[in-house]
Amino acid sequence: MGLNWAYGSGVSAPDEKGAIDLIRRAIDIGVTFFDTADMYGPFTNEEIVGKALAPRRNDVRIATKCGIVVHGERTSYDFQRDGTPQHIREACDGSLKRLQTDVIDLYQLHRVDPNVPVEESVGAMAELVREGKVRAIGLSEADVPTLERAARVHPITAVQSEYSLFERNVEAAILPWCEAHGVTLIAYSPLGRGMLTGRLKRTDIADGDFRATLPRYQGETFDQNRRIVERIEAVAQRAGATAAQVALAWLLHKTGSTIPIPGTKRIEYLEENAGAADVHLTQADIAELDGLPRPVGDRYPEAKPTSTA
Ligand SMILES: NC(=O)c1ccc[n+]([C@@H]2O[C@H](COP(=O)([O-])OP(=O)(O)OC[C@H]3O[C@@H](n4cnc5c(N)ncnc54)[C@H](OP(=O)(O)O)[C@@H]3O)[C@@H](O)[C@H]2O)c1
Numbered sequence: 001m002g003l004n005w006a007y008g009s010g011v012s013a014p015d016e017k018g019a020i021d022l023i024r025r026a027i028d029i030g031v032t033f034f035d036t037a038d039m040y041g042p043f044t045n046e047e048i049v050g051k052a053l054a055p056r057r058n059d060v061r062i063a064t065k066c067g068i069v070v071h072g073e074r075t076s077y078d079f080q081r082d083g084t085p086q087h088i089r090e091a092c093d094g095s096l097k098r099l100q101t102d103v104i105d106l107y108q109l110h111r112v113d114p115n116v117p118v119e120e121s122v123g124a125m126a127e128l129v130r131e132g133k134v135r136a137i138g139l140s141e142a143d144v145p146t147l148e149r150a151a152r153v154h155p156i157t158a159v160q161s162e163y164s165l166f167e168r169n170v171e172a173a174i175l176p177w178c179e180a181h182g183v184t185l186i187a188y189s190p191l192g193r194g195m196l197t198g199r200l201k202r203t204d205i206a207d208g209d210f211r212a213t214l215p216r217y218q219g220e221t222f223d224q225n226r227r228i229v230e231r232i233e234a235v236a237q238r239a240g241a242t243a244a245q246v247a248l249a250w251l252l253h254k255t256g257s258t259i260p261i262p263g264t265k266r267i268e269y270l271e272e273n274a275g276a277a278d279v280h281l282t283q284a285d286i287a288e289l290d291g292l293p294r295p296v297g298d299r300y301p302e303a304k305p306t307s308t309a
Contacts, residue, residue: 001040002263004048005074006210007194014265016048023052025267027059029274035160035186035261037065037110038095039079046098054100062099063106063158063186065140066091067113067121075208083113085124092128108138108160118142118150126154138186144177151181158184163258165232165247166192166216166225166295179257187251190260191273192295193217196247198229215297225295235288241279244269248276250289 002008003019014022023034036049046064053060066088071078088109095104107125112118118139128134136157139150150156159178161170164187178185193211194200202222211217216225229243236246244262251260262273281289 001037001045003265004045005040007263008206008209008265016051019048019265020052022265022267022270023049024056026270026274027053027056029271031274032059033061033063033259033261035063035188036099037068037108038091038098039065039068039070039110041074042070043094043098046095050098050100057101061105062101063108063138064095064099064104065108065110065160066095067110075210077210077213081111081113081115083109083111083116083118083121085120085127088121088124089128092133096133103133103135105135106138106158107134107136108140108158109142110140112139112142112146118146119153122150122153122156129154140188144173147174147177147183156181156183158186160186160188162189162299163187163251164190164192164196164260165228165250165289165292166196167299168294175255175258179255183257185255185258187258187260190251190262191244191247195225195295196229196232197242197244197269198233199244213301214299215301216295216299218297221297225297228292228295231292232289235281235285239279239281239285241276242272244273245276245279246281246285246289248273249279249281250286252277253281253286 034049036045038046053062067081067083069080069082071080107128109121125137137154138158138160139147139156140160147156147159159174161174163170175185191197205211205217215221232243232246236243239246248260248262251258264270
């Protein structure tokens with residue numbers, strides 16, 4: 001997502017060749033799973049992912065999402081949900097074209113549309129599976145009752161939710177549900193949108209950056225939340241790793257059914273993040289990380305309950 005949208009000033013993204021080189025470097029160092037969405041850009045993120053992965057299609061799994069429509073300027077973050085079967089069918093055809101593939105490995109409903117029964121949205125996605133356009137279905141940010149309803153229509157392969165040392169609400173019900181049903185939890189924003197790396201400064205969040213709309217990254221709240229990272233940095237020093245690596249390793253140690261999907265514009269960060277797979281945390285490290293304070297401030301702005309990204 002952040003490769004060419006949402007994070008940075010909107011002009012700080014690598015050029016297209018740089019973005020393609022980054023994605024291909026990820027494959028070279030062992031990354032096999034790539035997540036995008038039609039709303040990222042909108043549309044241009046899928047185009048880049050499609051160009052980068054086309055020659056390596058058989059080496060990777062591609063996940064994308066539908067169900068949110070972007071209005072207005074690309075940095076106004078004005079979104080509306082659309083989970084109607086007609087929209088989902090049209091969105092899938094658009095994603096297939098931009099991704100330069102004839103099948104999407106994991107197709108996810110980005111947010112459940114409150115005006116459309118989830119059975120109808122998932123029913124349309126199940127039809128796409130029968131047509132061979134999609135291999136598996138996922139839901140993003142759905143609660144357990146909704147997941148249960150969706151799973152009665154078609155097997156749910158993955159749930160994508162925000163999960164990190166910066167956001168642990170999924171541990172109450174969604175993660176246990178995933179574990180009980182053999183469903184993968186895809187942990188989005190696993191670095192707390194950059195906060196958990198210790199490198200994000202308040203001044204990095206320019207006008208037009210999506211994080212400027214999120215309460216946890218604003219003013220004094222940012223500074224309060226920054227203190228959580230100092231404790232992660234202490235663990236990182238003991239483990240001979242970076243704070244970003246510890247944040248990702250914590251997710252990998254917590255459960256065998258969680259896939260963290262960090263995002264970056266830079267090869268340097270990509271390689272660092274991939275190195276998290278080799279970081280060993282002791283039981284004492286994990287206990288210390290488990291005990292970190294929860295962040296201050298809401299995840300998304302209250303005034304825009306449909307906000308996402
Ligand atoms: N389902 C949903 O609603 C939803 C919502 C959000 C995200 N997602 C998915 O989750 C993916 C990842 O989430 P995310 O990008 O929001 O959050 P993230 O991976 O937690 O954080 C990305 C931010 O961290 C920075 N960063 C990454 N590695 C770093 C490192 N080693 N050192 C310092 N900074 C580092 C990046 O900087 P640079 O950009 O400068 O490299 C970027 O600003 C997205 O690509 C998207 O596919 C899904």
